[in-house]
Amino acid sequence: MKILFISDLHGSYDRAKTVLDKAKKFNPDCIVLLGDLLYHGPRNPLPVGHDPKATVVLLNEYKDKIIAVRGNCDAEVDQMVLEFPIMSDFSWLVADGRRIFLTHGHLWNPENMPPLSAGDTFVYGHVHRPKAYTNENGINIWNPGSCSLPKQSDCPTYATYENNTFRVFELDDTCILEQTL
Template identity: 45%
Template sequence: MTLRILVISDTHGSLSCTEKALKSAGNFDEIWHLGDVLYHGPRNPLPEGYSPKELASLLKKHRVKYIRGNCDADVDIRVLEIPEMPRIGMEFLGDVKILLVHGDQFEYEGGDPVSLAQAHGCSVVLFGHTHVPLAERCEGVLLLNPGSVSLPKSEAGPTFGIIDMDEKKFYLCSLEGDVLKEVMLVERE
C-alpha cells in the first residue's frame, strides 16, 4: 500500500484554503502540519476563509502530526484535542530520517536548516514559517518547505507538498493540484 503524506504549513486559521489543499491532494494517509495552524498572528492579515474553530474540526477528522509554530499557543492544543505540539519532530520513512520544524528557530535562534538537520543526523528537513515554497539540496541535505496554503509570500501562490513513499518523491503543488516541482527524497548515487 502506498504511503502518501500531505505536508502543509502556515494555514493560519483558513478553513477554505485548507479544504482546497485537502481536495487537491487527493488520497493521502496522513497530514504533517509544520505549524501556525489556527491563529493568523499579529503580523499577518486575516486569510481568506478565516475560521479557526471550523479548521480545528476539519483537521480532527484526519490523522495529523503537528509541529508547533511561532503563532501556535497552548489553547490550540486544547482546541485541536491533541496531547502535545512539539517544536521539533523526527520521522523515519523507510531509511530516510526526516527532521520536522516550523522554521522560526532559524530566524530567532540563529542557525540554519542544514546545520540543524546534520546535528540530528537527518538527510531531509521539512519546515515552514517563511510562506515561501522550497525544494532543493544543500550540502547533502534536502530542504523542503511546502509554503503556505493561505498567506503565500512568493509568486508561486498558495502551495502544499505531497510525500509519495512508493516513488520516494516530494511533490510541491499549487492549491489547484498542479505539480510545480518534484524531487527525490534520497540522492541517487
C-alpha cells in the first residue's frame, strides 16, 4: 500500500499544491491529512501562499483518496466547505498488516498514547517537526512534519509510506530526513 502523509497545511495553497503535485507522481492509495488544514491559528504567522478558499478547492479534488482527522485549528465551518470528513479526532488504517492510528497530536500524542500494542504505528502532526522512531514499548512513532509552517530550523516536509517503509522528505525532495522500516 502507498500512503502520502500531509500535516499542518494551515491554508497554504502553494504548499498544498506542491505536495499534491507529488501525489500525482507517487500515485498513493490514500492521502492522510493529519489536521490543521485551513486556519493558521492565532500563534502562527500566515504561511507562504495562504489562501484557504483555493486550498479547499484543491483538497476537494482528492476527496476520494483522503482520510483526514481534526486538528486543533479545524472547525465545523471548515467541514461545511470540505467534501470529505475532517471532524474525527482519530482514525485507524491497516496497511500491509500494520495497524496505524492517525491523529493530529493535540489530544493523543507520544506522551499521552491511546491503547496500542507492540508493532502498531502511531502517526500524528501538530508539533510541525518530523519524527520516525520506535518507542520503548515497540510502537512506531511517525510524524511527517509540516509542509507550510515548519518549526525551529526544520524545512517544509511531507512523508510517504511504501513497502513497509515510512520516509519524510524535504518539500523540494533534496533529501530524506527521517526513515524507518
